[in-house]
Amino acid sequence: MSATAADGVELAPFKESRWPPAAAVFMFMILNLAMRIWLPREPVIALPWLLPALEAAMLGVLVFGHPADLARHRRWLHPTAVTLATLMVAAALWATVRLIDDLIHGSALTNDPTRLLAAGAVVWLGNNLSFSLLYWLIDSGGPIMRARQPLPADFAFTQHMSPELALHGWRPVFLDYLHLGFTNATAFSPTDVMPLTHRAKYTMLVQSTVALTLFGLIVARAVNAFT
Numbered sequence: 001m002s003a004t005a006a007d008g009v010e011l012a013p014f015k016e017s018r019w020p021p022a023a024a025v026f027m028f029m030i031l032n033l034a035m036r037i038w039l040p041r042e043p044v045i046a047l048p049w050l051l052p053a054l055e056a057a058m059l060g061v062l063v064f065g066h067p068a069d070l071a072r073h074r075r076w077l078h079p080t081a082v083t084l085a086t087l088m089v090a091a092a093l094w095a096t097v098r099l100i101d102d103l104i105h106g107s108a109l110t111n112d113p114t115r116l117l118a119a120g121a122v123v124w125l126g127n128n129l130s131f132s133l134l135y136w137l138i139d140s141g142g143p144i145m146r147a148r149q150p151l152p153a154d155f156a157f158t159q160h161m162s163p164e165l166a167l168h169g170w171r172p173v174f175l176d177y178l179h180l181g182f183t184n185a186t187a188f189s190p191t192d193v194m195p196l197t198h199r200a201k202y203t204m205l206v207q208s209t210v211a212l213t214l215f216g217l218i219v220a221r222a223v224n225a226f227t
Contacts, residue, residue: 016068016143021133021174022059028129029055035122039115051091051126058084058133068143078142085137088130095123096210103217120218124185124211131207132181136174138199146171154200155180158192185211 032052061067061084067077099119140146140153150169152160157176159166176193183191188208195201 015147016171016173018062018066018068020178021136022062024129024174024178025055025059025062025133028125029059031122031125035118039119051088051095054084054088054091058088067137078137078144082134082137082142085130085133088126089134092123092126092130093206093210096127096214099123100213100217103221116218116221120214124214127207127210127214128181128185129178131184131203132174132178134203135180135200136177138203139172139177143173152196154195154197156194156196161194181207184208188212 029052032055036049036052058081061077061081065074065077065080067081135155136143139155140149150171155172155177157172159170159172163170180193183193184204184207188211190204195204
């Protein structure tokens with residue numbers, strides 16, 4: 001039986017699992033901790049426990065609060081999750097700035113291709129995961145609001161534009177936004193998902209610009225270090 005909103009609107013019988021975003025955050029948190037243990041004194045590892053702490057807080061919200069669960073919806077969950085995702089994006093962007101500054105001015109890290117590629121990969125993955133979480137949480141007002149409306153608001157997926165390709169009642173879930181984050185960071189432009197609003201367009205613009213800069217500088221410096 002479908003749930004009903006306070007305004008009397010019938011909600012779609014759609015419930016998203018908490019485990020894919022929680023698993024993604026957990027795996028990246030472990031990778032982050034490993035990097036901080038391996039390279040504790042590198043300039044790119046500024047405030048070494050800040051990002052893992054943000055990831056642990058986000059993991060707690062995802063597992064125990066479950067912002068996509070209609071049945072246990074609490075008004076504070078979505079704003080809290082959006083705030084944490086925004087802070088994760090800011091921390092990832094700051095790590096990117098530190099790494100780019102290190103690449104420009106040079107250090108022991110940038111002269112060691114193995115450590116440079118490892119640090120660059122973690123920073124790149126952090127950007128992708130943070131932006132993916134932010135896309136998932138802001139699109140159409142978040143996963144709870146998406147369960148109430150079939151039409152896209154911020155991002156139009158292939159299944160929105162060609163409904164015959166999707167099952168009835170299809171909604172994008174976290175894995176769709178994770179794919180969006182990675183394709184935007186590798187193609188540096190929209191691929192199969194079209195941004196519809198200014199906030200969607202310019203969030204994607206920031207991510208693709210950062211990814212392009214990071215790719216160009218790291219690959220060029222790594223090739224130079226290898227040779």
